[in-house]
Amino acid sequence: MLGSADYAIWLLAASCEACVVVCVFSTRSARRYLPIVFHMLGEFLATIGRFVIFRRYGYTSHEYFYFYYYSDALVVICLYFVLIGLFAQVFEEMKVSQYLRVAALLLLCGTAWITYSIVADSRGRLLTHFVVELSQNLYFVGVVLTYLLWGAVVKLQETRTRLVQLVLSLGVYFSAFAVTYALRNLYPGFSLWQYTPPLLGIALPAAWAYTFLKVPEGARLATAQVAAPGR
Amino acid sequence: MSRWLSVVVLVMLVLAAAMGLRGIVTSHSQVPVMEAAAGGPVPPSPWRAAGGPVPPSPWRAAGGPVPPSPWAK
Numbered sequence: 001m002l003g004s005a006d007y008a009i010w011l012l013a014a015s016c017e018a019c020v021v022v023c024v025f026s027t028r029s030a031r032r033y034l035p036i037v038f039h040m041l042g043e044f045l046a047t048i049g050r051f052v053i054f055r056r057y058g059y060t061s062h063e064y065f066y067f068y069y070y071s072d073a074l075v076v077i078c079l080y081f082v083l084i085g086l087f088a089q090v091f092e093e094m095k096v097s098q099y100l101r102v103a104a105l106l107l108l109c110g111t112a113w114i115t116y117s118i119v120a121d122s123r124g125r126l127l128t129h130f131v132v133e134l135s136q137n138l139y140f141v142g143v144v145l146t147y148l149l150w151g152a153v154v155k156l157q158e159t160r161t162r163l164v165q166l167v168l169s170l171g172v173y174f175s176a177f178a179v180t181y182a183l184r185n186l187y188p189g190f191s192l193w194q195y196t197p198p199l200l201g202i203a204l205p206a207a208w209a210y211t212f213l214k215v216p217e218g219a220r221l222a223t224a225q226v227a228a229p230g231r
Numbered sequence: 232m233s234r235w236l237s238v239v240v241l242v243m244l245v246l247a248a249a250m251g252l253r254g255i256v257t258s259h260s261q262v263p264v265m266e267a268a269a270g271g272p273v274p275p276s277p278w279r280a281a282g283g284p285v286p287p288s289p290w291r292a293a294g295g296p297v298p299p300s301p302w303a304k
Contacts, residue, residue: 006272059272099238106242114250140249140256148245182256 002059009198010051016205017044023212032217035085036166039078040205046071069128073135080108080138083145083170089163090152111137143174161219162211169207176200 002010020040024030030037050068057063084104088097115137119129149167158164177200184193 002272010272054272099234102235103238103242106239107245110242110246111249114246137249137253140253141245143252144245144249178252178256185257 005195006198009195009202010047013198013202013205014044014047014051016202016209017041017047019209020205020212023209027212027217029212029217032089033085033212035078035082036208039075039082040208042071042075042078043205046075066128069132069135073131076135076138076142077108079142080104083142083149086163086167086170087145087149087152089160090149090156090158090167107141111141139174139177142170143178146171146174159220159222161221162215162217164221165211165215166208169204169211172207173200173204176203 017040021037021044024033024037024040049071050064053061053064053067081104084100087104088100091097091100112134115130115134119126119133122129146167150171152158153164153167177197180193180196180200183190187193
């Protein structure tokens with residue numbers, strides 16, 4: 001049995017995910033941000049699917065367990081491609097899309113290979129172990145990639161407000177996840193940790209929905225004037 | 232050629248950094264798996280260690296007191 005707060009968080013997560021998809025289409029940005037549309041649509045379907053399976057089979061069922069982690073792996077792979085899409089946008093003027101595609105594929109294959117090396121010794125349910133480990137490893141690859149992306153945004157003096165906000169939201173999301181995970185290991189008895197990950201899961205789509213709704217594609221940050229007002 | 236080598240080096244650096252970060256973050260891990268991106272409560276892990284008490288679920292229902300642990304003296 002879950003409490004009403006858990007159901008409320010669940011409902012809010014699904015609403016925010018659907019809201020992002022609606023906002024992207026309503027602002028006619030779907031072509032430019034296709035990976036975000038796929039990712040949010042995947043998250044929304046995973047959330048709904050989890051609820052249906054939870055209601056039908058229960059919290060401790062194998063069906064819920066398998067659906068939860070397999071859907072998570074797919075969603076995290078989509079999130080990885082969102083990051084690669086943002087990289088492509090930041091570096092689009094440098095004409096390095098070919099290198100970026102190869103690097104993204106190499107990184108995904110490398111992560112899968114490392115994950116297989118970790119789980120190869122496990123007896124039974126090798127695929128499930130692999131799927132769970134892969135999604136966790138991709139989380140940490142995402143953390144590193146987001147910091148790299150933010151470094152590129154700062155170095156290249158990127159001024160597209162929408163792009164900067166999308167990258168920053170991802171940075172906050174990945175960093176907060178990693179920090180929460182580390183702190184949960186250090187202080188497992190602290191009750192706040194139980195609500196932090198689901199709230200983070202709401203914060204990312206909420207931040208993205210706000211960005212698509214309130215920040216137009218043509219908006220630019222005036223960093224040059226702020227940095228050097230006398231020039 | 233040097234550009235392609237740079238790509239390979241960058242990929243390996245990112246992989247090493249990510250796995251190193253994971254090692255640091257989970258070095259004292261008692262939590263079996265990370266929570267997923269989409270909504271829904273985390274299912275109980277089937278990879279519990281053979282011995283020892285099962286940790287209480289962070290998603291336990293609001294009502295009712297937690298039963299005493301059978302492993303406590």
